[in-house]
Amino acid sequence: MAEPLKNTGRDLQGEVISAIAAVTGYDESDVKPDMLFIEDLGCQSLQIMEIVLELQSVFDIEIPDGDIDALRSVDDAVGYVKRRLRE
């Protein structure tokens, strides 16, 4: 079971970047928080779906289709994961 997430000092930004790097093939150090998936990381539509899949898997959350369009950058993804884990 996933541990309670508050007060664990978990580096959510680092974990999201790590997941995005794994999917896109970039080194983690090249993935910056302000980067846009399509414009900066060169993602194609299926790769964004793959990032969504990876985030669902890593953080054990379900991301509804309606939320996906709002995930345009690394920061968006970090904020979204934080919000969902607080719920």
Next chain:
Amino acid sequence: MSTRRVAITGIGLVTPLATGTRESWSALIEGRPGIGPLTRFDAADFSVQCAGQVDDFEPERFLPRARIRHMDRYAQLACGAAQLALDDASLEAGDLPARSAVFMGVGLGGLETIERNHDALREKGPRFITPYFIPMIIPNMAAGWISLIHAVTGRSLTLATACASGAHALGEAFHLLRSGSADLVIAGGAEAAVTPLGIGGFAAMRALSTRDVDPSRASCPFDAARDGFVLAEGAAVLVLEPEDAALDRGGRPYARLSGYGAASDAHDITQPDPEGAGALAAMRMALEDAGLEPSCVDYVNAHATSTPLGDRVEAAAIRALTGGRPVAVSSTKGATGHLLGAAGALEAALTALAIREETIPPTLNLEDPGPGCDLDHVTGGPRRQPVRAALSNAFGFGGTNATLVLERGEER
């Protein structure tokens, strides 16, 4: 019939013998087998314990990391072989004629990806299927990726004729070039079915060798001890061009592809016609296509996979073709195992190398020809012999048969 001649100007091999054309050929001629213990997955529960694995293949050598994860292994192997073939033909990005095409033979497609995603579906649920699942498993993605990577904008086609796929791809590419409808074709075959379902499926048919011998000795085409084939993976890609154009640009073709025959048994879904009717028809048709008599043939690279029935039937068909005249025959599957959809392309490539090198590769592990398998077998080592014309056979489930004719080409 058009007189446009078609030359093989580049060969890329990613085989259980080695990754690399020269490396694969050397291993074959030196008798170093490509078959070993089955290690690509935990096969403890399986009756089959050997396979022809491409253990030295490093996809990073040929492909960017971000692409590798969006390709099933069969497409990765295909892209590696295509790169090697274009390098071998001294063709770089931007060198390809506008009317270039890609024809690939693939028997199964992305089996490993199907298995992994089915596991994810069962264990975690449908949300965990990768969005790349469909574009990874469809069998036309070997041709698709080759087209994308090398900017080939002509026709991109995939032939799925089981174990004859690679030969049909080359044959159809040859006819396209000869007709004048293309100026270069990247053609071959690819397969990566050394997976639990691939091994398990063929094992369930009792098609695979299970005898308790050193894995490197399990594949023994035409031998009395043969008990099934050894499943292998890999890719073979050839560059085909009009011979004149190839020579004009300073190329040194391996051989000429000059004939193609395709015929069906219409007998059974997996068993060959007992008289080898389809095989014989394909060989005769290919020779007629090349304008050659059977007496011109110096070498036959047999399909012979090391199965009890298939090898015997092919031997009978070859005898019927040549009328008893001795013709050198070998099955390179003794060394490579059976690459399914890539087999026909690999064996055509090895036949082209035999013509260029004037060296006929042996049937590894053939010591005692079984009943009905009498032929002029090349065994015990390669045979140094000029080859004017050769046949390469490939037969597949569904009763489909393909034969290619290769000849020594013009040199300048």
